[in-house]
Amino acid sequence: MRYAIYFAPPPDSLLHALGSRWLGRDAWTGQAVDQPNVLGIGRMTMEPCRYGFHGTLKAPFPLRDDKTPEELAQAVASLGSSEACFNIRLKVGVIGGFLALVPSGPSPALSGLAARCVRELDGFRLPPTEEELNRRRAARLTPTQDQHLTRWGYPYVLDEFRFHMTLTERLDPPEESRLAVAADAHFAPALAEPIAIAGLTLFVEAAPGAPFLAANYAPLSASAAGAAA
Structure with a gap:
């Protein structure tokens, strides 16, 4: 897991x-959802669908043998209760070709919240194997990213963190332009207003390749209304 x-x-x-x-699956219920009428969307969202609609704060990790899921959930709840809610504005963009x-x-x-999740919950993470490290390094990491990978088990943390809620697989330029237009129209009603970052959600992958499911929600400590981003 x-x-x-x-x-x-x-x-x-x-x-x-x-x-x-958009992704074709509800990560809270695990149920399939009808996707919008966009050519090829099923093929272009297969991997994001498995992970569920989300923005990563601490990347997936196996649990250390001396830790329990209940202890992890309690730690997430404790961290959340010490952070105030805040608002951000989101837009459709391109990151790494997707x-x-x-x-x-x-x-x-947002960067500070992610950094706290990376640092303060790291005691629950089982370190990656050498094979896993080498697989990550095949992506031609920078020296800083490689240092993060060695220390935190994931290269894109702290100063390398870029929040994103993945919508597609990696796309060719013509597909990228076409899907961006469709995504802009699809998400416009929600993105017209600021988005409240009001909680942390613990997701679980029950087995390798299984879909990620939302397991526990930990609210942040205060109303997002008027909070600074």
Whole structure:
């Protein structure tokens, strides 16, 4: 089993409904959802669908043998209760060749929350094997990314962190342009207003290749209304 700490919109939110429909699966219920009428969308969302609609704060990791899922959930809840809610604005963008919802500008609050998740929950993470490290290094990491991989088990953390909510597989330029237009229209109703970062969600992958499911929700400590991003 692997565990991950994600931002996932509340299951009763418009952003969750639109994200689940775009990917074809509701990560809270595990149920399939009809996708919009966009040519090739099923093929282009297969891997994001497995992970569920989310933004990564601490990347998936197996649990150490001396830790329990209950202890991890309690630690996530404790971290969440010490953080205030805040708002961000999102837009459709391109990151690493795939479409994603990304912040429309810098958000120190979001970067700080992700850094706390990486650092303060790291005692639960089983270190990767040498094979896993080599697989990551095949992506031609920078020296800084390789240092993060060695220390934190994932290269894109802390100063390398870029929040994103993945919408597609890696795309060719013509597909990228076409899907971006469709995604802009699809998500426009939710992205017209700021998005509240109001909780942390613990996701679980029950077995290698299984779909990730939302398991525990840990609310942040205060209303997002008026909070700074």
